[in-house]
Amino acid sequence: MTPVSYSRMGSAGRPVFVTGAAGHVGANLVRRLIDDGVRVRVLLRREDNNEALDGLDVERSFGDVRDFNTIGRALAGCQGLYHCAAKVSTVNGDRRHRREVFECNVLGTRNVLQAAWEAAAGRVVVTGSFSAVGYKLDDPSAPSDETLQFYPMERTMPYERSKVLVEHECWRAAAAGQDVVVATSCAVVGGNDFLPSRMGRTLCDFANRKLHAYIDGGFEFVAARDIAEGHVLCMQRGRSGEKYIFSTEYKTLREILDLFEDVTGVPRPRRQFPARLMLVFSEVASAYLSRFHPSFPQRLTPGAIRLLRQRRHADISKARRELGYRPTSIRAAIQEAYAFHCHRHAITNPRALRSGVGRAEEGDGRCPEQGMTTRGSSV
Numbered sequence: 001m002t003p004v005s006y007s008r009m010g011s012a013g014r015p016v017f018v019t020g021a022a023g024h025v026g027a028n029l030v031r032r033l034i035d036d037g038v039r040v041r042v043l044l045r046r047e048d049n050n051e052a053l054d055g056l057d058v059e060r061s062f063g064d065v066r067d068f069n070t071i072g073r074a075l076a077g078c079q080g081l082y083h084c085a086a087k088v089s090t091v092n093g094d095r096r097h098r099r100e101v102f103e104c105n106v107l108g109t110r111n112v113l114q115a116a117w118e119a120a121a122g123r124v125v126v127t128g129s130f131s132a133v134g135y136k137l138d139d140p141s142a143p144s145d146e147t148l149q150f151y152p153m154e155r156t157m158p159y160e161r162s163k164v165l166v167e168h169e170c171w172r173a174a175a176a177g178q179d180v181v182v183a184t185s186c187a188v189v190g191g192n193d194f195l196p197s198r199m200g201r202t203l204c205d206f207a208n209r210k211l212h213a214y215i216d217g218g219f220e221f222v223a224a225r226d227i228a229e230g231h232v233l234c235m236q237r238g239r240s241g242e243k244y245i246f247s248t249e250y251k252t253l254r255e256i257l258d259l260f261e262d263v264t265g266v267p268r269p270r271r272q273f274p275a276r277l278m279l280v281f282s283e284v285a286s287a288y289l290s291r292f293h294p295s296f297p298q299r300l301t302p303g304a305i306r307l308l309r310q311r312r313h314a315d316i317s318k319a320r321r322e323l324g325y326r327p328t329s330i331r332a333a334i335q336e337a338y339a340f341h342c343h344r345h346a347i348t349n350p351r352a353l354r355s356g357v358g359r360a361e362e363g364d365g366r367c368p369e370q371g372m373t374t375r376g377s378s379v
């Protein structure tokens with residue numbers, strides 16, 4: 001059998017298919033593919049916020065990954081598929097929520113893989129989550145690589161469990177002969193965050209001086225452009241049936257807030273609450289909200305706090321060695337995110353703009369409004 005050249009995929013002829021293209025990862029990936037001269041077809045949900053695709057030269061198809069037939073029709077004629085769509089959530093939620101997470105993520109992935117197989121669409125790159133990667137039980141903060149099995153004997157979020165099952169769908173398909181690679185993402189930071197993400201909302205709250213305290217803990221973060229690059233590398237050079245972890249840097253929350261301070265010029269909150277204390281509070285608040293106000297947005301959930309407390313580190317040597325992955329920097333990703341949210345006027349506090357000269361340097365991605373302020377114009 002002649003090997004398929006994935007490096008040329010989508011550059012002529014058949015388009016590459018991207019699910020979840022309106023989301024944070026998808027929006028960055030689509031832009032990266034367009035920059036590479038790749039022809040792209042996206043899957044969107046008609047009734048949702050699809051601003052991320054406005055003005056982009058892509059083919060649009062509409063459907064829900066839970067509906068096998070629409071996926072099959074939507075990807076007809078495509079060669080190469082990036083499956084980024086998922087219900088991303090850190091809440092335990094009510095029954096309805098948990099069912100939605102399972103159906104979108106696990107059954108949705110099964111549908112996408114099956115439809116790609118039937119359409120002979122070639123390689124499928126599926127976005128995985130670092131929360132579904134295992135860790136050393138005696139030392140959860142020791143760097144985890146792709147070989148560590150998820151530990152299911154502990155309270156975990158429905159989303160985490162669903163992403164483990166997503167991988168299971170991928171390995172099942174790969175064992176049956178399908179060409180599948182998993183691109184495992186850590187917490188994403190960066191621009192083109194239209195929905196926006198939890199990290200994006202936290203940055204906006206910070207710059208608008210609505211963030212008054214933080215907790216201890218840390219996690220692996222990946223720049224939006226690095227995870228887009230990771231997906232492309234998986235498509236071009238990944239081995240079928242394998243997963244690759246993509247991270248940019250490990251940061252404590254305090255370090256992230258120090259970077260926010262540097263980039264926005266707004267001082268970080270000085271009050272730090274112990275994560276253990278916040279966990280007790282968030283258990284009660286989250287259970288109440290999930291039961292009585294299930295659509296109320298929850299930020300510091302028990303699941304998120306648990307992950308932060310574990311201070312999980314990622315070992316990305318496999319992606320470096322096999323794919324030539326080279327991470328950029330989280331500071332640059334935060335600058336890009338800040339510029340993006342300023343541009344969209346999601347950062348509105350004039351004090352943030354006035355003091356925003358900060359320590360960021362010229363031409364580093366600060367918002368245009370901020371630059372005008374430093375030259376003495378009114379806000």
Ligand SMILES: NC(=O)c1ccc[n+]([C@@H]2O[C@H](COP(=O)([O-])OP(=O)(O)OC[C@H]3O[C@@H](n4cnc5c(N)ncnc54)[C@H](OP(=O)(O)O)[C@@H]3O)[C@@H](O)[C@H]2O)c1
Binds near residue numbers: 021026131
């Ligand atoms: N963001 C992170 O920090 C992070 C970390 C680890 C892994 N990941 C993984 O990265 C991938 C992308 O996440 P993201 O951060 O880009 O999330 P996101 O911004 O919430 O975007 C998810 C996208 O998936 C689409 N989607 C969800 N359910 C769908 C369904 N049933 N049918 C069709 N489309 C559906 C959403 O469409 P609508 O806009 O119509 O809702 C949205 O465009 C996911 O697989 C996620 O698990 C993300």
